[in-house]
Amino acid sequence: MSDRDDHTTLFRNSWSIYDAIAAENYMFHREIYEIVTERLRQRRQSGPYTLLDLGCGNVRFLAPSLRAAPPSRYDGVDLSATALAEARDYLDGLDGVHLHEHEMASFVGLAGYSPDVIFTGYAAHHLPTTTKGRLFEACADALAPGGEMLMVDVARGEGEDRDSYIAAYLALMRGEWTTVPSAMIEEACDHVAAHDFPETLGDLFAMAGVAGFSRAELLDRHGPHHLMRFSI
Numbered sequence: 179m180s181d182r183d184d185h186t187t188l189f190r191n192s193w194s195i196y197d198a199i200a201a202e203n204y205m206f207h208r209e210i211y212e213i214v215t216e217r218l219r220q221r222r223q224s225g226p227y228t229l230l231d232l233g234c235g236n237v238r239f240l241a242p243s244l245r246a247a248p249p250s251r252y253d254g255v256d257l258s259a260t261a262l263a264e265a266r267d268y269l270d271g272l273d274g275v276h277l278h279e280h281e282m283a284s285f286v287g288l289a290g291y292s293p294d295v296i297f298t299g300y301a302a303h304h305l306p307t308t309t310k311g312r313l314f315e316a317c318a319d320a321l322a323p324g325g326e327m328l329m330v331d332v333a334r335g336e337g338e339d340r341d342s343y344i345a346a347y348l349a350l351m352r353g354e355w356t357t358v359p360s361a362m363i364e365e366a367c368d369h370v371a372a373h374d375f376p377e378t379l380g381d382l383f384a385m386a387g388v389a390g391f392s393r394a395e396l397l398d399r400h401g402p403h404h405l406m407r408f409s410i
Contacts, residue, residue, distance in 0.1 A: 195362045197238065204355045205300065206400035207239045210330055213398050213405055214240070217328060218247035218295070226250040227294035228322075232282035232313075233301025236264035240299060250274055253293070255285045283309050286316035294322050299330040303376040310377065314389035318410065327391070327408040332376045334402070344371055347402065379404065 200207050221227045227249050231240060234254035244252060251274040256262055262277045269275045278285060282298070283305060296317045302310055317327050334343040348367050355363055377385070383394040383406075391408040398405040 195366055196235070198358050198362055199355060199366060200239065202355065202357050204351075204358075206403045209400060210398050210403065210405045211239050211243055214297070214328060214330070215243040215246050217326075217397075217407070218243050218249075221295060221326075222247035222249075228291065229253070229295045229297060230286070230289055230293040230320075231255065232286070232296065232298040233304075234261070234265060234277075235299070235301075236261040237268045238264075240297065241268040244269070244272060248272055249295070251291075251293075252276065253278065253289060255280050255282045257281060283313045283316065286313070286320050289320065292320055292322040292325070294325045296321060296325070296327040297330075298328075300332070302329060303331050303333075303374050306375060307377065307381075310382075311385050311389065314385045314391065314408075317408075318386075318390035321410060323410070325410065327386075329382075329404075329406045329408070331382075331404060331406070332374070332402045333379045333382060333404050334376050336378050336380055338378070340375065343376060343402070344374065347374075350401075376402070379406075382406065 199205065228251040229244070229249040231237070231252065231254045234240070234256045235258065237254060252269070252272065253276045254262070254265055254269075255278045257279065259279055262279055265277055280288075282301060286296075302313060305313065321327065332347075334340065347370060351363055351367055351370070379396065386394045386408045391410060393409045395407045396404060397407050
């Protein structure tokens, strides 16, 4: 996949669209990231830890979690220069921050260290199935002993094909996300229809098992929006 694949265009050029949607909590960021914060606090209580954030965007929603439980090193990886520029502001004052404009799946092996936590938020569903599998393999290989991978993402229902999922999600966006301007919603719908390829939860767990993760857990779910934890 090219570092400038079309699936990133919406976020490289119009990051405000995603922010407008997320600010209304339509994707349940508040509830999900409260649990992420608690996971990181538990990690921090055991001592210093490092975190690799794949598809970090502008870090708007993870930043409060990082401030509540500061890692000794944070690496954020994203293809959007626009988002990374905003991320610097959201992360201002935190130590050990490194931001990388790079494709996330191939970056894992280039990080140069073994992170204690790998995080990815609403990013992996853009990847083809085979690339998701390689992402899990790279993360399982890269994690430090006792490390964990936290994934926030959409997933299809068991037995639900992609066409049915997309139709239902677009209906949800158009029917319920009404406080966001309709032009923004339509641009986001075009993006979802063209570039979202979510797996089922069962398929994600199976990929993780093949990659070497010994445990897969569902920590939270709101419709198609999930928080998952994978550990060795």
